[in-house]
Amino acid sequence: xxxxxxxxxxxxxxxxxxxxxxxxxxxxxxxxxxxxxxxxxxxxxxxxxxxxxxxxxxxxxxxxxxxxxxxxxxxxxxxxxxxxxxxxxxxxxxxxxxxxxxxxxxxxxxxxxxxxxxxxxxxxxxxxxxxxxxxxxxxxxxxxxxxxxxxxxxxxxxxxxxxxxxxxxxxxxxxxx
Amino acid sequence: xxxxxxxxxxxxxxxxxxxxxxxxxxxxxxxxxxxxxxxxxxxxxxxxxxxxxxxxxxxxxxxxxxxxxxxxxxxxxxxxxxxxxxxxxxxxxxxxxxxxxxxxxxxxxxxxxxxxxxxxxxxxxxxxxxxxxxxxxxxxxxxxxxxxxxxxxxxxxxxxxxxxxxxxxxxxxxxxxxxxxxxxxxxxxxxxxxxxxxxxxxxxxxxxxxxxxxxxxxxxxxxxxxxxxxxxxxxxxxxxxxxxxxxxxxxxxxxxxxxxxxxxxxxxxxxxxxxxxxxxxxxxxxxxxxxxxxxxxxxxxxxxxxxxxxxxxxxxxxxxxxxxxxxxxxxxxxxxxxxxxxxxxxxxxxxxxxxxxxxxxxxxxxxxxxxxxxxxxxxxxxxxxxxxxxxxxxxxxxxxxxxxxxxxxxxxxxxxxxxxxxxxxxxxxxxxxxxxxxxxxxxxxxxxxx
Ligand SMILES: Cc1cc2nc3c(=O)[nH]c(=O)nc-3n(C[C@H](O)[C@H](O)[C@H](O)COP(=O)(O)O)c2cc1C
Ligand code: SF4
Ligand code: FES
Numbered sequence: 001x002x003x004x005x006x007x008x009x010x011x012x013x014x015x016x017x018x019x020x021x022x023x024x025x026x027x028x029x030x031x032x033x034x035x036x037x038x039x040x041x042x043x044x045x046x047x048x049x050x051x052x053x054x055x056x057x058x059x060x061x062x063x064x065x066x067x068x069x070x071x072x073x074x075x076x077x078x079x080x081x082x083x084x085x086x087x088x089x090x091x092x093x094x095x096x097x098x099x100x101x102x103x104x105x106x107x108x109x110x111x112x113x114x115x116x117x118x119x120x121x122x123x124x125x126x127x128x129x130x131x132x133x134x135x136x137x138x139x140x141x142x143x144x145x146x147x148x149x150x151x152x153x154x155x156x157x158x159x160x161x162x163x164x165x166x167x168x169x170x171x172x173x174x175x176x177x
Numbered sequence: 178x179x180x181x182x183x184x185x186x187x188x189x190x191x192x193x194x195x196x197x198x199x200x201x202x203x204x205x206x207x208x209x210x211x212x213x214x215x216x217x218x219x220x221x222x223x224x225x226x227x228x229x230x231x232x233x234x235x236x237x238x239x240x241x242x243x244x245x246x247x248x249x250x251x252x253x254x255x256x257x258x259x260x261x262x263x264x265x266x267x268x269x270x271x272x273x274x275x276x277x278x279x280x281x282x283x284x285x286x287x288x289x290x291x292x293x294x295x296x297x298x299x300x301x302x303x304x305x306x307x308x309x310x311x312x313x314x315x316x317x318x319x320x321x322x323x324x325x326x327x328x329x330x331x332x333x334x335x336x337x338x339x340x341x342x343x344x345x346x347x348x349x350x351x352x353x354x355x356x357x358x359x360x361x362x363x364x365x366x367x368x369x370x371x372x373x374x375x376x377x378x379x380x381x382x383x384x385x386x387x388x389x390x391x392x393x394x395x396x397x398x399x400x401x402x403x404x405x406x407x408x409x410x411x412x413x414x415x416x417x418x419x420x421x422x423x424x425x426x427x428x429x430x431x432x433x434x435x436x437x438x439x440x441x442x443x444x445x446x447x448x449x450x451x452x453x454x455x456x457x458x459x460x461x462x463x464x465x466x467x468x469x470x471x472x473x474x475x476x477x478x479x480x481x482x483x484x485x486x487x488x489x490x491x492x493x494x495x496x497x498x499x500x501x502x503x504x505x506x507x508x509x510x511x512x513x514x515x516x517x518x519x520x521x522x523x524x525x526x527x528x529x530x531x532x533x534x535x536x537x538x539x540x541x542x543x544x545x546x547x548x549x550x551x552x553x554x555x556x557x558x559x560x561x562x563x564x565x566x567x568x569x570x571x572x573x574x575x576x577x578x579x580x581x582x583x584x585x586x587x588x589x590x591x592x593x594x595x596x597x598x599x600x601x602x603x604x605x606x607x608x609x610x611x612x613x614x615x616x617x618x619x620x621x622x623x624x625x626x627x
Contacts, residue, residue: 024338026252026295029378031360035343039302066360073362074343076302092264093465093522094421094508130346130526131264131465132303135506136420136427145305 008055014040018059030060034070038077047078075129083118083125084167087159088142091128094135103139103151104128110160123167124160179446180407182395182415183388184431187275193310195317198278204323206397210286211331214397219290223393225401227413232258232349232386233464233504235488238393244373245291246381253381255293256358257284257390259300259307260342260349264465264526265506268417269387271429273300273307277314281337283390285323286397288335291383295336298387299354302343311339346530350578351384352376353532364532365578388417409435412487416502418447422509425449438462438484438491439476441507448509455511458616459595462491463503465523466583468590469516470500473619496590515613517602520591521549527584538581541572545588552599555606562599566592 010018017040021033037060041052048056048071050064057064071077089095089104104126108114111124118125134140137149141159148159191197198204210219224239245253257280261269273280280298288296300308315337318324326334340358342348348357352366355377376382392414396404405413412434418441421427426449432441441447442457451457460475461467478484479498484491491502510519528542545568551557569585569592576582592599598614 024297024336024340026378029359032340032358034360035302035357036341039305039341039343060360062360069362070343070360074302074345076344091522092526093461093519094265096522097422097510097514097519129344130529131262131266133261133267133270133301135265135267135422135508136429137267138421138427142303147306 008051031062047081084123085143085163086125088127088129090132090140092131095138098138100139106153179433181431183391203278204282206394207285210397211329216290222401226396226404228392231388238389246374251380253293254377255288255291255296256384257298258384259298259387262346262349263504265508266464266504267419268429277311279391281318283393287390287393294334298339299358302341308339347532364534407433409487416505418505418507420448420507423452423511424509425452434487436486441486451511458512459510461508463501464506467501467503468496468586471594471617474498512615513613516591516595516598517553521553523587524549535576537572537575541568542584544568552602555609557603559603
């Protein structure tokens, strides 16, 4: 077996969480914990590098290719670096007719980036995403695990200011520094 | 007053916590089922209730349960579908966030009925904060003896866990959900075998929507017959409707099936009418996958009768002049909205969410998206409208899973009812970029049979 990169290692708290996730499934079905463990890994390292994915494969006793296949299928996983705060604005029908496009261009203007880009300081990534299940409270965006609904330009300004002060949202119930 | 069975207590302070939930009558259905009923009797009550799946397809729940294979010595599973990703739908989030114990209670009774000892709630990854609310509630349920070994001394054991998805609409399709729960990509499986025979880990499996499982609680508490008294015909009980779009009061409403669409759309009890005094242009009554209705077919059917919020009435007229109740995602468009643009937006969604296994779906959705975008930008030709019709007709029915149909139907309905508006985009390439078409004329659906 190859050497593990020393920096690719979950702290004990997260190893316990991995164990808890594996225990939810019958003996031998630990692969079922993969999606949750990838969420944990992404919350911890910011994105899923190939080193991280190899580490997850070893943790769950599966092949690295099985992890890559899953990590590249689901839209919430990032396999390349992103900003500390991802602003994910819903662009789907019900949000669109309540002004999602205006919100996206306003954020583009305020952050000086285009949709899909990250600010040069690595703080914000702006992403347009599909329906997040908040259509009645449109327009809306998600940052970390937090939903922000009924957006207006003023609200967007407040959010940007707030995340500049305190960049990392609580994710997977885990505290970030 | 309309009766509420699911959201009756949603306004009570602290109802999210076990103590308050229990004080307000929570977990009675578990006591009743485990102490006084056999699993088959629970299934029988659900059959009597007439409950139909609330996830979109409307399949009778009791019948689905009775199809579950029960080979000796093979564990069975109940999976709750909390993927909720159909555009326009946000009721399951509301229910789980406010009253998590209602879902857990329903999961216990339903798992008992099916003889499942290990059940899962599969929740979309974006609802991570809701996952935490559910896990906390599950912990409370374990601590109070409603989950675990020998529940209420009945000899019945149940473990319940929550598993997150990670952003994929397709994982709401039941076989893709199962794949995802096995730690795989969400590629739907070929059927047969059906999940009732070979599902999770090749074991017999039932997949039900959040709201379906929650509805089992009042059905067991009050009896299936009582539940069946609410509603009209084969649309029994109450339904959660997610109302969005250009209305005064968007939100989640619990209705008795059978309320008229007009009442739902215009009364202050529900949507409160169109915002800013505008006119109604169109309505998608059951989530993005169902056919859009033009303004004159929303409150009335083509034969002039009142349209009701029921499975049957919303479907009256078939796809020519009707739609579907679907997931209950009720999206309202005012006169300022552009149907070409909205159809393009939905086509883009389906293209983004196609898992890519079948070429008609993978290629067809991408093609429709491009053609619609051109039309929307005033760069289309009249032939493009016929091309769109042709593409959608070749997707429908030719794919592994119903996502293909779900992508085709909205396009077909938009062309069927709003062809005038599509043609206007072609004939007025400049004007169509500066203003909207307004309402289509009422006759267009009669002359337009493509
Ligand atoms: C593309 C696609 C997406 C779906 N998404 C959901 C969903 O998010 N939630 C849901 O309950 N059912 C969804 N369904 C329907 C499920 O496949 C399944 O019919 C349903 O979960 C059964 O539960 P029910 O009988 O209680 O409605 C979807 C179906 C398809 C084809
Ligand atoms: S119809 Fe589309 S989503 Fe469904 S299996 Fe085929 S390619 Fe995948
Ligand atoms: S359309 Fe934006 S949350 Fe549903």
